[in-house]
Amino acid sequence: MPASIRDVASHAGVSLGTVSNAINRPEVLAPGTLRRVQKSIDELGFIPNASARKLRAGRTRVVGLMVPDISNPFFTDLAKGVSEAALAGGYVVILCNTDESAEKEQQYLDVLTAQNVEGILVTPARDSIRALARVAEKGIRLVLVDRTSQGLAACSVAFNDLYGGALAIDHLYENGHRKVILLTGSENIPQVAERNRGLREAMNKFPTHDQVELSEIRIDSMTTFASYEAVKLRLESSFDFTGIICGNDLIALGAIRALREKNISIPGDVSVVGYDDIDFAKNAWVPLTSISQPAFELGYAAAELIISECESPERHVHQKIEFQPRLIVRESTGPVALKASKLMIS
Amino acid sequence: MPASIRDVASHAGVSLGTVSNAINRPEVLAPGTLRRVQKSIDELGFIPNASARKLRAGRTRVVGLMVPDISNPFFTDLAKGVSEAALAGGYVVILCNTDESAEKEQQYLDVLTAQNVEGILVTPARDSIRALARVAEKGIRLVLVDRTSQGLAACSVAFNDLYGGALAIDHLYENGHRKVILLTGSENIPQVAERNRGLREAMNKFPTHDQVELSEIRIDSMTTFASYEAVKLRLESSFDFTGIICGNDLIALGAIRALREKNISIPGDVSVVGYDDIDFAKNAWVPLTSISQPAFELGYAAAELIISECESPERHVHQKIEFQPRLIVRESTGPVALKASKLMIS
DNA sequence: TCTCAGGATTGAACCGTTTTAATCTTGTGC
DNA sequence: GCACAAGATTAAAACGGTTCAATCCTGAGA
The missing domain is CATH 3.40.50.2300 (Response regulator)
Known part of the structure; x- marks a missing residue:
């Protein structure tokens, strides 16, 4: 039903090869011919058949x-x-x-x-x-x-990713955080493993007398909801950290939700760092500090x-x-507060 | 480079047409032949060329x-x-x-x-x-x-969409809301127009002595951020509504953010209804009542x-x-409160 | 043993392009 | 006026399948 190259050829009064040339190598045609063929192509609404094209070329x-x-x-x-x-x-x-x-x-x-x-x-x-x-x-x-x-x-x-992981922990370190939770995805995912490795390598560079204490929670599905559940559970045992580093922003959003339900202030009590800098992170209730990956x-x-x-x-x-990756600092992170230190004693 | 149907044919010692039959009409082949051809296909890792296929068929x-x-x-x-x-x-x-x-x-x-x-x-x-x-x-x-x-x-x-629009306003109406803001997208988008129409038609069914007062804010880009800005601006003039109906969930998220910045409680002071029931809505800080569209x-x-x-x-x-569409009631909506009525007087 | 029906297999045409070698035009220089 | 080069155009092959008419078998019935 659609026009073929033959239709164009006969409509323009030229051979089929000429039409092909008009399409693929216009420079070899005489200007007049080219114009005539072009006109026919337009009039018939001809669109070259990609299958045939592929087959040959x-x-x-x-x-x-x-x-x-x-x-x-x-x-x-x-x-x-x-x-x-x-x-x-x-x-x-x-x-x-x-x-x-x-x-x-x-x-x-x-x-x-x-x-x-x-x-x-x-x-x-x-x-x-x-x-x-x-x-x-x-x-x-x-x-x-x-x-x-x-x-x-x-x-x-x-x-x-190595660098991205370092970025996250360095930021918290500089803000005085020394007890941090890592909400990570499965290390089977190479990116996750790399980020975690970068994070640990960065930690090795901190002076030995002033180290960060890092504990890890694995969230297998890396979704908001899974993270929310995991953090809620964690908060039931004890609340002894001032920073959270998340495997991605979805996880961070879930964590934030769990924290707020417990009336834990962000960043007053706990700072949260995400990863990916998705659009929702920027517009979240507490705009999220995140590692931006364009x-x-x-x-x-x-x-x-x-x-x-x-x-x-x-x-x-x-x-x-x-x-x-770049660190995008927003309101979900800040310097560790006295209040938080006090809470940690309990 | 990849194996063609001819390669398979010679490998299996049959004609090219037979291979084609093996693929497309296995029932016409003798079982033995079919098996032999299948084996060759597997051994050569033959995958039929879709372009050629299309061209002919x-x-x-x-x-x-x-x-x-x-x-x-x-x-x-x-x-x-x-x-x-x-x-x-x-x-x-x-x-x-x-x-x-x-x-x-x-x-x-x-x-x-x-x-x-x-x-x-x-x-x-x-x-x-x-x-x-x-x-x-x-x-x-x-x-x-x-x-x-x-x-x-x-x-x-x-x-x-007609029904969806009605769902939203009916829900607020039943909860006693009589002053409602509609945060709509451009009515050039047919779905938006339909929802709004459904909403208005539903309003016509309310008793004349007990109508809803509806005012409208148009948000052209239908994104969280645009909505946030628009609502923030609106709150600066006067705060005289108890319900918000949003063109989609992104808009709702923006609205919620603006409300919370002003310490307006949801759903205590204002109820918010979204549209689409996206995953983020469910996990938002105030889980969002929304119209679910699977x-x-x-x-x-x-x-x-x-x-x-x-x-x-x-x-x-x-x-x-x-x-x-179905109404999914979550925590962002509730009955209109006394407190809210008082606020409205100011 | 011969015929014939029926299923199994094959061969060749064809799908709509690109491409190359061959042919046809022109125009130029002598 | 002619030979020839350069440029423009064309004809035909090829790409990798599908499809259908034609051919080949095989076994049953006479």
């Missing part, structure tokens, strides 16, 4: 994006960045939400190769390196997002990387782009 | 999803529902974030037709009906999401609809699926 101009959880605003922003960069480059992105399931990830990998995507932007779950390697063998280019390329010949864009930019950069690799593979060389 | 198994703002958790959930249903049906979804820009919408529409998607799930911006009609002519099936099909021959899934289910239903249309177009008949 091996180019689909489609990339896949695989994220573990699109409901997390961090990944939402990332996706926005990716699709904006893609659109600008004439590409299109297939969204794959893996729900952190290795099975879904494999399923999507198959679908994406069947669709002949030119590249995949992926935040890999635990250990899908092998599956990814198999995909790479098929000639599909990879960019690892928010994760560095472990032995995989691929580009990567990531944040310096997800949109990360996504944009990742998409640009893969597009440039697709456009000129010969002169492409794999690269690692690292973004530095 | 006219099927891409790709659908597009166009949403105005993927950062809004409502649309995020929707997208999740869509892609889950798609995956289950062997389809794949291309995500298009239009940022409410008609230009981007057109751009994406072109890309999607070039990609030969079989269908598009779209939440149309203002008046893109004409552009959509043009797409439909090309044989691309449409499902309107969260919007009914105005004269367009297409399926639609939507919420009963976005995930909506997306899932929409995707199923379009897939079934694609699979058997002949016996398909366009349908309208309407979901009923």
